[in-house]
Amino acid sequence: MSRRERPAAPSTPAAHPLGEMMLSFAGRLARLETETLAGLEVPLTIRQYRILSRVDAGYTSLMALCRLAHRNPPTMSESVNKLVRQGLLTRETEAADRRTMVLALTAAGREAHEAGRLALEKFGTELTSGLDEQIRNDLLAVTRRLYTEMESRLEQ
Secondary structure, three states, rough: OOOOOOOOOOHHHHOOOOOHHHHHHHHHHHHHHHHHHOOOOOOHHHHHHHHHHHHOOOOOOOHHHHHHHHOOOOHHHHHHHHHOOOOEEEEEEEEOOOOOOOEEEEHHHHHHHHHHHHHHHHHHHHHHHHOOHHHHHHHHHHHHHHHHHHHHHHHO
8 A cells, every 4th residue: 555545644632542542642751751851950861760769669689670670681780880870879789698789879869869750740740730630530540550451461
């Protein structure tokens, strides 16, 4: 089928099937998240912000971060190394097992993480400010369920 013979793409979001709409929306949100984090005093990528968040939540080993992010160790190690070079993370050996490395946020890492968290929280608030409380609550419940289902499929 030539380009001229193809039907035109639906012109309104309402005309898109649910899956396509969700992927389009997710892409736009990711771009806006990228811009928000890049505009911070200490610019972060989405991956860097998520690593800082997970280390802050207690996931302090490279393997724990790999499992959470569904990434292989070389990819995660590269990202962690950059955060260490930037002075946002430290990497030390565990006292009980000198072969195990433990990651921790530095003071600068805590500040960068908190700045990112606040900026993304503000963005989320602005994004949903026009919705009434019941719609926000319903949207949160549905989004959490979709996320949980997606995560369980990734783990299979």
